[in-house]
Amino acid sequence: MSRQYATTLTVASRRPRHLSFLLALIGGVAALLLAHMGHAQAVSAPAPTPNKGDTAWMMTSTALVLLMSVPALGLFYGGLVRTKNMLSVLMQVFVVFSLITVLWCAYGYSIAFTEGNAFFGGFTRLFLHGTFNPADGSFSLAATFSKGTPLYELVFVAFQATFAAITCCLILGSIVERVKFSALLIFVVIWFTFSYLPVAHMVWFFAGPDAYTDAAKTGAVNATAGFIWQMGALDFAGGTVVHINAGIAGLIGAFLVGKRIGYGREALKPHSLTMTMIGASLVWFGWFGFNAGSALEANGSAALAFINTYLATACAVLSWTFAEWILKGKPSMLGAASGAVAGLVAITPAAGNVGIAGAFAIGTLAGLICLWGVTGLKRIIKADDSLDVFGVHALGGISGALLTGVFNAPSLGGPGSVQDWVTMTMGYPGIATQLFIQAKAVGITIVWTGVVSLIAYKSADWLVGLRVTHEEEREGLDISSHGESAYDY
Amino acid sequence: MKLITAVIRPFKLEAVREALTEAGVSGLTVTEVKGYGRQKGHTELYRGAEYVVDLLPKIKIETVVGDQHLEAALEAIQQAARTDKVGDGKIFVCAIDQVLRIRTGETGDDAL
Numbered sequence: 001m002s003r004q005y006a007t008t009l010t011v012a013s014r015r016p017r018h019l020s021f022l023l024a025l026i027g028g029v030a031a032l033l034l035a036h037m038g039h040a041q042a043v044s045a046p047a048p049t050p051n052k053g054d055t056a057w058m059m060t061s062t063a064l065v066l067l068m069s070v071p072a073l074g075l076f077y078g079g080l081v082r083t084k085n086m087l088s089v090l091m092q093v094f095v096v097f098s099l100i101t102v103l104w105c106a107y108g109y110s111i112a113f114t115e116g117n118a119f120f121g122g123f124t125r126l127f128l129h130g131t132f133n134p135a136d137g138s139f140s141l142a143a144t145f146s147k148g149t150p151l152y153e154l155v156f157v158a159f160q161a162t163f164a165a166i167t168c169c170l171i172l173g174s175i176v177e178r179v180k181f182s183a184l185l186i187f188v189v190i191w192f193t194f195s196y197l198p199v200a201h202m203v204w205f206f207a208g209p210d211a212y213t214d215a216a217k218t219g220a221v222n223a224t225a226g227f228i229w230q231m232g233a234l235d236f237a238g239g240t241v242v243h244i245n246a247g248i249a250g251l252i253g254a255f256l257v258g259k260r261i262g263y264g265r266e267a268l269k270p271h272s273l274t275m276t277m278i279g280a281s282l283v284w285f286g287w288f289g290f291n292a293g294s295a296l297e298a299n300g301s302a303a304l305a306f307i308n309t310y311l312a313t314a315c316a317v318l319s320w321t322f323a324e325w326i327l328k329g330k331p332s333m334l335g336a337a338s339g340a341v342a343g344l345v346a347i348t349p350a351a352g353n354v355g356i357a358g359a360f361a362i363g364t365l366a367g368l369i370c371l372w373g374v375t376g377l378k379r380i381i382k383a384d385d386s387l388d389v390f391g392v393h394a395l396g397g398i399s400g401a402l403l404t405g406v407f408n409a410p411s412l413g414g415p416g417s418v419q420d421w422v423t424m425t426m427g428y429p430g431i432a433t434q435l436f437i438q439a440k441a442v443g444i445t446i447v448w449t450g451v452v453s454l455i456a457y458k459s460a461d462w463l464v465g466l467r468v469t470h471e472e473e474r475e476g477l478d479i480s481s482h483g484e485s486a487y488d489y
Numbered sequence: 490m491k492l493i494t495a496v497i498r499p500f501k502l503e504a505v506r507e508a509l510t511e512a513g514v515s516g517l518t519v520t521e522v523k524g525y526g527r528q529k530g531h532t533e534l535y536r537g538a539e540y541v542v543d544l545l546p547k548i549k550i551e552t553v554v555g556d557q558h559l560e561a562a563l564e565a566i567q568q569a570a571r572t573d574k575v576g577d578g579k580i581f582v583c584a585i586d587q588v589l590r591i592r593t594g595e596t597g598d599d600a601l
Binding site: 267268269270328330332334335338374375376378379388391 | 533535536537538540542
């Protein structure tokens with residue numbers, strides 16, 4: 001099934017099919033509107049209320065994604081830098097996560113998940129306006145992927161907030177150990193606004209299954225959806241929106257911020273692979289919320305996403321480990337942890353969109369492809385992508401996005417996707433067709449985030465300069481940027 | 490009196506300490522150090538980045554013994570720290586002019 005999200009209660013989209021939801025929000029006014037529009041049958045149907053199991057699962061998933069960012073991503077990244085920069089990495093993750101959460105609730109959610117044009121949403125949910133009505137204690141509802149199965153919109157807001165926040169945190173792995181803290185924050189605000197939000201809108205926004213009531217109006221409802229959604233691209237939990245988006249932004253950053261002092265000449269060794277292992281494991285744990293939560297319901301689709309997230313990751317750990325063992329001589333802990341992240345990244349767009357065969361294949365391939373990404377490909381690119389955001393997230397994301405198109409095929413054990421939202425009919429357009437759609441979605445995302453990243457880094461550079469001074473970098477960002485040190489022993 | 494400084498393999502510390510105790514040495518100072526000699530370093534591989542580690546971790550022990558205990562102490566360290574492979578370490582000996590126990594003010598051999 002396609003995975004695209006929508007609010008159903010934007011002011012701009014008060015169409016008759018939403019009236020049942022509106023009842024919950026504006027009570028008697030709805031009846032007047034209903035009479036005016038002549039859809040009397042909607043009155044008799046009781047307004048659907050969110051299922052308590054779904055609500056509990058989605059709030060749990062939201063907290064899980066927070067865990068996979070702060071602390072998990074922070075520890076994973078932090079362990080990979082030198083001792084003198086440990087706190088700077090933890091601090092960057094902590095503050096960027098918080099900053100994006102605030103921006104998300106201020107305007108991000110509205111631009112990403114309300115109806116606007118095919119690239120940007122509208123402003124009807126600024127500061128989450130209209131999600132809770134204190135006058136009657138009612139909450140607005142958001143669509144899921146099933147008819148008549150709404151979710152509290154505030155839960156959806158929070159769940160998606162964590163996605164936006166972790167995506168921005170992923171980027172900083174490319175530019176750690178030398179980026180200026182103020183420049184990072186400026187970059188992140190611009191990039192979030194002009195790359196994350198439109199890409200999320202393009203890939204995930206649609207009016208929701210309840211909007212499709214009549215085959216004759218399907219075209220009109222489709223036209224309100226995001227640009228990439230309309231193409232029929234499949235992205236369950238963010239292969240394009242999260243990983244390609246962040247991975248390309250990271251690579252551009254590695255080029256523009258430049259190499260760390262001593263790169264290629266001095267040993268820039270990880271200071272604690274123990275923390276990296278703890279971080280990677282917690283990332284795996286939190287990713288169940290990320291992927292299985294993206295089903296938006298506690299249902300079969302979530303179950304499929306759950307086992308795929310579990311299995312593909314284990315496959316990638318093994319494929320990376322054994323390939324490294326054979327090619328480099330020793331199976332390393334860092335390799336196993338990197339393999340886990342590679343598998344998680346690649347299965348993200350596929351999670352609920354492929355079957356078990358897909359999880360085996362995508363996980364195994366992701367470990368091999370990303371191992372090449374951080375060794376062979378990295379040497380060709382010649383950028384100091386310090387923690388391999390491009391090699392793991394962009395490359396894993398691209399692989400996952402394309403393979404999703406292949407293993408979505410029912411002939412390969414996949415569930416197919418919804419072809420008709422009126423009747424909820426599943427189908428599959430054929431491997432070549434779906435793969436081409438996926439490739440277009442990948443291409444659009446790469447170009448979009450590439451251009452926005454370039455502008456955002458240049459803006460930050462112009463405003464405050466991208467790098468700390470030579471002396472500050474030598475001393476370490478913990479002392480020079482934050483005035484503290486990570487360890488005292 | 491002689492100061493014995495020995496650089497040994499880290500995992501040999503316990504064996505050396507026991508051997509010195511048997512040889513009548515009553516005190517020891519231990520420091521974790523890094524260094525290089527004839528033993529080659531090793532390479533470490535972190536994803537695509539390969540680093541040659543030249544400075545290897547060793548343990549440095551220091552003890553002062555009376556002249557009459559010197560040979561026994563050197564023998565004890567050498568036998569205990571030895572693996573017959575490059576990297577077993579070295580022992581340095583030098584003369585000590587004076588020793589003073591802070592608590593009692595004793596000097597010379599009495600302070601050891």
